[in-house]
Amino acid sequence: xPIGKDSITKRVIGAPETTPAPKPVKTTVKKTGPKxxxxxxxGVLPTPTAPKELEAETAKPEEAVKAEPSTAVMGNVSPEVVxxxxxxxxxxxxxxxxxxxxxPNYLL
Amino acid sequence: xxxxxxxxxxxxxxxxxxxxxxxxxxxxxEGKKVLLIDGDMQMNLTLSFFDDExxxxxxxxxxxxxxxxxxxxxxxxxxxxxxxEGLDIIPSSTLMSGIEFELFTMWQRELILRQGLKxxxxxxxxxxxxxxAPPTLGCWVMNILCASDxxxxxxxxxxxxxxxxxxxFEFCEKVKRISPDLTILGVAVTKVNDRKNYFKQTIDVLSxxxxxxxxxxxxxxxxxxxxxxxxxxESKPVMAYKKVSRxxxxxxxxxxxxxxxxxx
Numbered sequence: 001x002p003i004g005k006d007s008i009t010k011r012v013i014g015a016p017e018t019t020p021a022p023k024p025v026k027t028t029v030k031k032t033g034p035k036x037x038x039x040x041x042x043g044v045l046p047t048p049t050a051p052k053e054l055e056a057e058t059a060k061p062e063e064a065v066k067a068e069p070s071t072a073v074m075g076n077v078s079p080e081v082v083x084x085x086x087x088x089x090x091x092x093x094x095x096x097x098x099x100x101x102x103x104p105n106y107l108l
Numbered sequence: 109x110x111x112x113x114x115x116x117x118x119x120x121x122x123x124x125x126x127x128x129x130x131x132x133x134x135x136x137x138e139g140k141k142v143l144l145i146d147g148d149m150q151m152n153l154t155l156s157f158f159d160d161e162x163x164x165x166x167x168x169x170x171x172x173x174x175x176x177x178x179x180x181x182x183x184x185x186x187x188x189x190x191x192x193e194g195l196d197i198i199p200s201s202t203l204m205s206g207i208e209f210e211l212f213t214m215w216q217r218e219l220i221l222r223q224g225l226k227x228x229x230x231x232x233x234x235x236x237x238x239x240x241a242p243p244t245l246g247c248w249v250m251n252i253l254c255a256s257d258x259x260x261x262x263x264x265x266x267x268x269x270x271x272x273x274x275x276x277f278e279f280c281e282k283v284k285r286i287s288p289d290l291t292i293l294g295v296a297v298t299k300v301n302d303r304k305n306y307f308k309q310t311i312d313v314l315s316x317x318x319x320x321x322x323x324x325x326x327x328x329x330x331x332x333x334x335x336x337x338x339x340x341x342e343s344k345p346v347m348a349y350k351k352v353s354r355x356x357x358x359x360x361x362x363x364x365x366x367x368x369x370x371x372x
Contacts (some may be wrong), residue, residue, distance in 0.1 A: 004270035004306075008313050011274040013320045043300075043358040045311065045327045080215070 110229045111370050113293065114147075114256040116241035116249060118279070119272025123262040123298030124148075126336060127362070128240040129156035130355075133345035134363035136195040140235040143187065143228065144197040146173060147221075147252050148242040149204035152340075157190045157197055159343045167201035174201040176224055177251075178210045183224045184231075192348065196234075207248045217247055218286055222255040236370070245279045253283045258293040258370050265297055265310035293370055294324035296362060300331045324369065328362040330355065 115128040125148065136142045146153035154163045166172050166188070176186045176198070186198045211217045229237065241252045253259060261276055263269045273295065284290055295314055300307055314325045331354065339349035347356040 002267065004267035005309065005313050007271040007274035008317055012277045013317060015278075043329055043331050043354070044361065045325070045329060047327060084216070 109372075110232055110234050110237060111258065111372075112225070112229060112237045112239065112256045113258045113260060113366065113370055114239040114241055114252050115260050115262060116252060116276065117261050117263060117272055118243050118245045118249075118275050119264070119269055120243040122243075122264050122269060122272065123296075123330065124243070125150070125152035125156065125240050126340070127260070127262045127296060127298060127330070127359070128238050129153055130345050130347065130359035131363045131366055132236070132238045133192065133195060133347055134360045135236055135238075135367065136192055137347060137360070138363070138367070139194070140367070141194045141233060142196070143234045143237045144195070145183075145225075145237065145239040146198065146200035147204070147239055147248070148200055149202050149207075150242070151200045151202065153240040154197065154199040155343055156340065156345060157192075157195075157343060158199070163199065166199045167203070172199045172201040172203075174203040174207065177207065177220055180214070180220060181224065182227050184228050187228075192345075204242070204248075208246050211247045211251070218250045218254050221251040225255050236367075245275065249279075250283055250286070253280070253290055254287040256290060257372065258291050260293050260296055260366065262296045262298045263310075263314075264299045265301075265304070265307045267306075270310065270313060292323055293366065294326045296326045297329040300329045302329075302331060326362060326365050328358055328365055330358050330362065 115124040117124060125146075128144065129152075132142045132144045144153060144157075151163055151167065154166070158166070167174075171186060171188070173183075173186065175181070176183050183198060187196050188199060189196055211220065214220055216223075225237070228234070239252050239256060241249050259280065261273060263273050277292075280290070280292060295317075297307075297310065297314070311325075317323050318325045333346075333353065333355035335350050335353040335355050336346055339346040339355075342349055346353060346359060350356060
């Protein structure tokens with residue numbers, strides 16, 4: 001299998017979203033025309049043109065996947081870590097933090 | 109308002125430093141105030157503007173990024189003027205090879221560079237700050253991405269180039285947990301031989317990526333050109349070395365694309 005193409009199509013295009021998209025959901029278009037191989041001239045790619053026939057279909061709104069709130073707790077951690085995770089200086093003095101999905105790996 | 113753009117890809121030899129140097133020079137030639145930051149221990153960005161003797165002297169005497177980061181100083185004190193109007197640089201050092209170990213024990217270690225750059229950015233002295241990243245995916249590159257508003261990924265049209273690009277996207281997803289505002293400005297294809305079939309395949313794959321994931325493929329691509337190596341040998345950006353060269357024109361076109369898209 002081609003390493004280059006597979007790397008992008010499977011690992012990037014086919015990868016599930018792990019972070020919420022920063023932009024609102026867009027309307028996608030479905031090509032019905034044949035794929036045209038662009039011509040390359042003078043170090044510039046041709047500007048993509050819209051296919052002749054476009055069938056607009058509204059993308060399915062991103063299903064709000066509400067993860068179950070984590071109840072796992074990490075104990076015996078330093079006050080600095082507690083402060084970093086909670087983001088509040090008042091975290092100091094605590095020795096337990098709740099484990100969340102967005103917690104950096106190195107803390108776990 | 110100052111815009112911070114970094115050039116990163118964990119694939120070595122993808123054209124990060126050359127693109128950073130020449131896009132930066134082209135922006136300055138267009139009248140913008142530009143600060144370049146050399147984040148790579150190979151010092152190639154520094155060598156684009158200073159000869160080897162001057163570069164190694166700055167690497168040794170502490171007037172470099174390594175000192176600024178390890179001592180957590182304001183980066184403004186480490187800025188050097190180049191011989192070109194509107195173009196400054198913070199040089200690197202070979203000591204940067206040990207930066208991962210230096211960062212390890214620091215508090216909020218992913219944000220050291222962002223903090224050091226804060227005053228320079230807020231001063232508004234520069235229109236653009238361009239950061240050249242090393243070909244790694246560690247805490248230091250995370251620092252560079254966290255300090256940046258935009259990321260440009262130079263990629264070579266090769267199978268291993270695309271494999272490295274996939275690694276880069278996966279890394280970006282992790283960085284966005286810490287720095288959610290980081291935006292991938294686009295993928296710039298470099299070292300192109302447009303007679304090769306693989307170049308066309310690469311463009312097909314990257315066009316699909318653009319359509320499916322909304323990740324921009326810059327319309328300008330940089331073709332192989334011996335003028336680039338010759339300019340590097342003279343410690344000059346290609347446009348300063350030979351303004352009428354094909355490479356100089358392509359970098360200028362790329363810089364104009366970057367300036368068109370890189371704003372919040």
